[in-house]
Amino acid sequence: MIKTSLEDVKEVLAQNLDLGGIDLKAVSGTAPLFEGLGLDSLDAIELVVILRKYYGIVIENMDQGREIFKTLETLRKYIEEHRTK
Amino acid sequence: MAQKWTSKSRSKVFFHKLLIFFIKAGAANLCYFSLYFIVAFYLLLPSIRKNSAHYLNRRFPSDGRIKRFFRTYRLNLTFGKILMDRAVFGLIGKTKIVPTLDEKNKFFELYSKNNALIVLTAHCGCWQIAMSAFDFIEGDKFVVYHRDRDDIDKHIHELAGRAAPVQFIDPSDMFGGGIEVMARLSKGAVVSMMGDRTFGSKNSGVLVNFLGGRVELPFSVYRIAGALNVPIAVVFFPYGGKGKKIDFFVSDVFFVKDKGRLKDSYIEDAQKFADCLEDFVAKYPYQFYNYFNMWEEKND
Secondary structure (H helix, E strand, O other): OOOOOHHHHHHHHHHHOOOOOOOHHHOOOOOEHHHHHOOOHHHHHHHHHHHHHHHOOOOOOHHHHHHHOOEHHHHHHHHHHHOOO | OOOOOOOOOOOOHHHHHHHHHHHHOOOHHHHHHHHHHHHHHHOOOHHHHHHHHHHHHHHOOOOOHHHHHHHHHHHHHHHHHHHHHHHHHHHOOOOOOOOOHHHHHHHHHHHHHHOOEEEEEOOEOOHHHHHHHHOOOOOOEEEEOOOOOOOOOOOHHHHHOOOOOOEEEOOOOOOOOHHHHHHHHHOOOEEEEEOOOOOOOOOOEEEEEEOOEEEEEEOHHHHHHHHHOOOEEEEEOOOOOOOOOOOOEEEEEEOOOOOOOOHHHHHHHHHHHHHHHHHHHHHOOOOEOOOOOOOOOOOO
16 A cells, blocks of 8 residues: 555646646535546546556546545545555 | 437337338338338438538538538438348347458457456447447457337347347446446456446546547446456447448557546547547548537537
8 A cells, every 4th residue: 555645636736737726725525526526527537547647546437536536535545545656 | 418319219109110010021121112212201301410410510611511411411310221121130130240250360369368347339230230240259248238118120130039149238327337247247247338328427437638629428338447456448330331240340449557546638639539439530521420419619
């Protein structure tokens, strides 16, 4: 397990997503990722790309994606537990 | 931009059931014969002529009203025949595209080398049975497909009461089907997508040139192909006539570079697809079935 902080995850997301001016630093870890940050289906593709590129994680299916992308904290936790780089 | 198209069939449940009844009763020829009159009747409806004109005006810009009327008839008659063939031959399990040995070898090699493949097609020719052409590839097959909730049109396997030969990915889920598509491709699937209609996010399209105007085509397929390094095969399936073998029209095969998330980076790839589609409609002018104004100005 590679320790991963919420700040690290937020930084990667901020670099790779178009958040329309939202300051991720001010967003709580429990905020819903999609509804809370106004992400859409194109951002979903980017999130999968980010997981592959930065953490070596491949999403196995849609249900898994739904669980992982619930909130920033679920995303962080999954990255921490499954990252290979 | 709001979604401008619908997948709903224009006919009523009763007519669908009647058609299936006649086909099952062995009166398929009667159905084909009646098609000429049914299409003529539909042409009396201004909405049918209007919806057909969006494409025909572009494909045949110099036509007068009479010529346009006959072309509208031919366009819709060909569409009717394709749907009829699908129903008639689907019910008895004969609707199938059989690629040549050369095509099989080409695709087998392409798939084997990359362990995944995106089949990019459009609403033209016999697109509904596209994936039956890839039976020879062992990987799981998926079609990205959205069916309107109250659409009465049925798949071939539903008509025949058989199990679906492919699995469907619904682009109307909250992630637009993108996560599922990427997950399946990562596991070695063949995924068929439509390159001619945008869906979901209003930012999902890029503007390209098509038939003398600008149309919005989806770009996420190129983003996915680039990110996963999966090849795209642009394939169309032209209708050759009642009960005849359906051709396998491989228009292009290409890889997309991973150019990041900005959609404008993928305009050239979407344009490549639009060029393939334009070549197809040049050769098969009565086999293009987008009954909405693709060339409408973007107003939001």
